[in-house]
Amino acid sequence: MVLPAWWQVVTPHKDIREKSFTEAVFAADLGDVLSATAPEEYRDPRLFFAKTYLTAGLKNLARNVLERLTSGRGDPVIQLQTPFGGGKTHSLITLYHLVKFFSEINHIEQVKELTMGGGFTGVRVAAFVGTSADPVKGKTPWGEIAYQLGFYEVVRDHDVRRVAPGKERIKEIFQKSGPALILIDELLEYIVKANRVEKVERITQGQTLAFLQELSESVAASEKTALVLTLPASILEHYDEEAEKALAQLQKVSGRVESIYVPVEGMEVYEVIRKRLFEDPGDQKVHRLVAEEYLKLYQGLGTEVPGEVRETAFREKVERAYPFHPEFIDVLYERWGSYPTFQRTRGVLRLLAQVVGDLYERKVTAPLIQSALVNLSSLPIRREFVKHIGNEYDSVINSDVTGKAVRIDQEIGSEYEKYGIARGLATAVFLYSFSGAQRRGVTLPWLRVALLREGVPSTIVGDAVNKLEESLWYFHAEKHVYSFKNQPNLNKVITDREETIEESQIREALSENLAKLTKEGSFEVYPWPREASGVPDNRRLKLVVFDPALKEGMPETKAFAKELLEKAGATFRIYRNVVFALAVDQDAYAGLKGKLRRYLALRDIAKDTSLSLAPASREELQAKLKQAEKDIPYQVINAYRHVGWGGNGGVVWRDMGLPPTGEGSLTGRVFRYLKDEKPILSSITPKLILEKGMGQDEEEKSIREIYDIFLKTPGFPCLESEEVLLKAAREGAEKGVFGVRIGDRLFFQEPLLNPEPESLVVRPEKAAEEKKSSSGKPEEGGETTTGGTEGRKEKPGPEPEGSPGGKKEKRPRKVVIKASVPWDKLSYIVTGVIKPLKTSGTEPEITIEIKAETPGGFDRTTLDSKVKETLSQLGAKIMQWDEE
Ligand SMILES: Nc1ncnc2c1ncn2[C@@H]1O[C@H](COP(=O)(O)OP(=O)(O)OP(=O)(O)O)[C@@H](O)[C@H]1O
Ligand SMILES: [Mg+2]
Known part of the structure; x- marks a missing residue:
């Protein structure tokens, strides 16, 4: 079912729709009502009641006052004490209008509900508002009250001399006036203001307190009079110690006869908000429908969301808070409201007016207004938050919420972009991160409540939160509670540190890793040679590990590989077939570099004792460092995945692909690959010796020479060692593929144990012929020759095959070369x-x-x-x- 967007159901007041409201609209001021300078919604009783929600506290208060004024029963002195912006003044204005304009408004539904058939006819009302009063030149509280009741003369002298009139004078006024309601707002502000003027004015404090006491007692003693007085629940920061003392005294004085009324309680705040922000509350049935759908959504999610939102009672909460999600109001009222500067109901109203104005203007489609939808890039909205927590949070929002999180949405696209998932979650986490009290941060289940709505896939949340955790700088996750702090988190420390890591450090770390990974294996390893001459020209198998600047596929890399296989410095390379090149993969190397950079940053941070990291962050750091240490060898092997060697038509490059998990040796991996892919052979057939190792016209050739042919000729298989040939020679002689001559003795179609590198391979035709012609001669003939004797002696000898030091090589003493040279x-x-x-x-x-x-x-x-x-x-x- 597609639910309607909230703005299709309810209509905000005009000034909110047009974003033209002023802060005064949410600051009820009794003084301005008295002087007729207040905004219309407070000044005009009709408008006032239209925008007033009759809370239980308000009804209770009005009825009590009515009772007291008409029958003399009920509480004579009522103290309203709430946090700032809790609805105290609004309550006083309600009473003021009720008494003052009763006959004009007694037909209004709200008024009827409040008075329940009774009325305030014939009651006088007087109000003293500390903020509007002038403590130096204006009337004193007693002067003002007597004046408004019409009996100023009774206390004129006291007013002029600024001394409290005493109970008798006050009672006299009440006797003269008949039923009277006294309203006092902002008395503490009055005292604070007076104290600030001049020290001599301190007298005002004493006299005011004395008056309040006298007034309370007189009211209690006089029939049909009531006093309603407000006090802040706490002291604002700009108040001093004096003010604190004054408040304590005010509480003491008025406390003797007080009854405390709470103007706005519990869920009532939802209704108050609705009244003040929306001119048309819309169709109740739709509210219910939306509430039901949300409940269904939560019940479907099971334990993914908190139990509280899955209970049927939650549906009523949603209905009452409509078009807001109760989660959103609660976070404002309970968390932000605990900052004295936030001013509870007023703060919530002001903020919501901004939020509603913004979402209405942009016509953001959503059935309810949830935390995740708050637009923190709107300056007025952001200001409403930041002013309570410090300007440094502006940069936190810029960096993470409206910066990185938005980029995550854009980069991932699809649902992320459509619903602003990362941004919404970051916004919600921000809202839940602050509180004047202890509770801070939010868990995953509540984050789901703050974000999910019809259409938003629920499975995305966990993944998105991980993404935030990975990339945001001020985002902290401690024991599954997410919050923003002005301290950068470990990720930020790491990214910062990464920026200080030099290219040379990365190379050094890579080089260290390479050394470890190439320790074992059958190759001589040459890491990062600058020139071809750095790699000697000999028979041994060589793995030349290219500098990472020479990446696979780059022209420079190809050129260097070609040079390396053709030349050994100024001379031509002879043993071309034993040189293997290894180069990094462009992409994999970029990844490896990032990993090395991160590893080095982590290592630096771990060593940095001057850094103050939370213990949880330290632990996380150690875990990350360990993981990086473990990952890097694999990443190095993965990056060095292109192997090159000399083929028929130049250098052949092959991508070895992803290494198997757990691979721990680079040389081992390359060697295995080359053997699997055949450029390196550990055994050959005897036939290959004839085919590749001997020219058409060559009848006899030493094994060493044949070996050299293999080592020298690109495109030929590379033999793992000379032993490969010796083995094939043994097999060849035995099977008669060719003969092998050791000294003077020719072995053909017979077992041969120990051929040597100097032994000669004899073409089979020649070997057969020789055997035939010598078959008449006695076999032993051979034995008389030195070579034969040696050959014989060797056979049972335990000498290890191919041992270089085992036999004396026959070394030519003289060479005469005649060569035609280009x-x-x-x-x-x-x-x-x-x-x-x-x-x-x-x-x-x-x-x-x-x-x-x-x-x-x-x-x-x-x-x-x-x-x-x-x-x-x-x-x-x-x-x-x-x-x-
Ligand atoms: N019952 C209500 N119906 C509609 N609006 C209300 C109601 N109660 C309070 N408000 C509104 O909430 C806002 C804050 O209330 P109010 O100014 O009365 O608080 P306060 O306790 O007097 O604050 P302060 O401590 O700052 O004097 C005002 O805009 C007021 O009009
Ligand atoms: Mg007030």
């Missing part, structure tokens, strides 16, 4: 060939052979002045110079 690569010959030879031997002897041809013929200058001259300057010995 002319433009000559400089590499110096760095890559001559220098290494020189470093490990004596000075090499270099002879170069140059053949140059040109169809047009070389000119003599080139040959003589350039070529010959240069050679002789270099100290070269020209051994041959032929020209054709």
